Amino acid sequence: MTDDLRDPPDPRDLRALPLRERKKLRTRQALAETALRLFGERGFDATTLDELCDEVEVSKRTFFRNYPSKEDVALAADSDLWSAYLEYVAGLELDGPLLDALRRALATTLAAMDPDWDRRFLATRELAESTPALQVHSQGYCQNTTDALVETVNARVGTGTGTDTDGVRLRLTVEIFVAAWRTASLHWTTQGGPGGRDGLTRAVDEAFAEIPAALTCSA
Numbered sequence: 558m559t560d561d562l563r564d565p566p567d568p569r570d571l572r573a574l575p576l577r578e579r580k581k582l583r584t585r586q587a588l589a590e591t592a593l594r595l596f597g598e599r600g601f602d603a604t605t606l607d608e609l610c611d612e613v614e615v616s617k618r619t620f621f622r623n624y625p626s627k628e629d630v631a632l633a634a635d636s637d638l639w640s641a642y643l644e645y646v647a648g649l650e651l652d653g654p655l656l657d658a659l660r661r662a663l664a665t666t667l668a669a670m671d672p673d674w675d676r677r678f679l680a681t682r683e684l685a686e687s688t689p690a691l692q693v694h695s696q697g698y699c700q701n702t703t704d705a706l707v708e709t710v711n712a713r714v715g716t717g718t719g720t721d722t723d724g725v726r727l728r729l730t731v732e733i734f735v736a737a738w739r740t741a742s743l744h745w746t747t748q749g750g751p752g753g754r755d756g757l758t759r760a761v762d763e764a765f766a767e768i769p770a771a772l773t774c775s776a
Contacts, residue, residue, distance in 0.1 A: 585623045587613050589633035593680050596631055601688045628694035632685065634678040635695070639702045642666045643709055651713045655727070659710075659734045660765050667758055675757060679750040682742065699735070707731050737764045 591612050595604045606627055610617050624630040645666050651658050685691040707728055714727075741764035745757045752759065 581623075584613070584615060584619065585633075588615070588620060588623055588630055590677070592627075592630045592633070593677060593684070596684055596688075597680060601627075601631060601684065601691060626694075628691055631688075631691055632681060632695060632698060634674060634681040635698065637674065638666065638670060638678070641669065643702070643705055646706070646713070647709050649713065651710070655710070655714065655730050656734055656765075656768075659706075659731070660737075660761070663734075663738065663761065664758060667754065667761075670754075675750065675754040678742075678757075679746060682746040686746070699739070703731060703735050706735070733768065737761070737768060740764045 588609070592604075592609055595609060595612065606617060606620060609627075609630070610620050620630075624633070629636065642663060646659070646662050649658070649662060685695050710731060711727060738761060741760040742757065744764070745751070745760040750756065
């Protein structure tokens with residue numbers, strides 16, 4: 558595989574951004590962090606957008622400039638990861654086994670997330686598991702992200718001869734990648750997030766290592 562040497566976007570590096578963009582990013586982060594705290598303390602359904610905006614001291618108009626919905630701010634840790642991942646993959650020169658390329662890109666993106674991301678991600682996943690509205694929204698977001706990844710990868714590598722089989726193979730590879738990630742992150746979350754970021758990365762590696770055996774697993 559030949560990879561572009563460019564690093565994925567690092568959410569910690571704000572120095573290169575104009576002042577206005579830095580303020581916008583800090584507001585976005587404050588909304589996500591405060592939402593996670595309030596939802597954890599009071600419950601997702603019991604916390605209103607007005608209460609969240611009052612806590613952060615912003616208007617609802619400002620809120621909607623940053624997040625489309627209450628569900629989206631609750632799942633901000635998810636979107637932070639996958640937005641960075643899609644941007645990173647869009648700039649890679651992909652060659653060799655695609656599944657391995659996608660896995661390595663994920664490891665690189667995980668390593669570049671801000672130091673507090675894994676704590677927020679664990680809290681987000683625990684909240685989502687106990688909130689039906691977030692479960693539904695999360696499933697929709699996952700499907701949209703999967704579709705976006707298929708389009709991004711297709712733009713980078715194409716589908717070979719352009720046959721239906723090529724398209725099915727690419728889609729299937731991406732779906733396997735997403736399934737491995739979901740399996741690993743669910744296992745890590747249900748265990749209480751052991752080992753933090755390193756533990757999640759190990760869980761991802763272990764899930765990918767099980768794919769060959771899973772494909773030949775007997776009933």
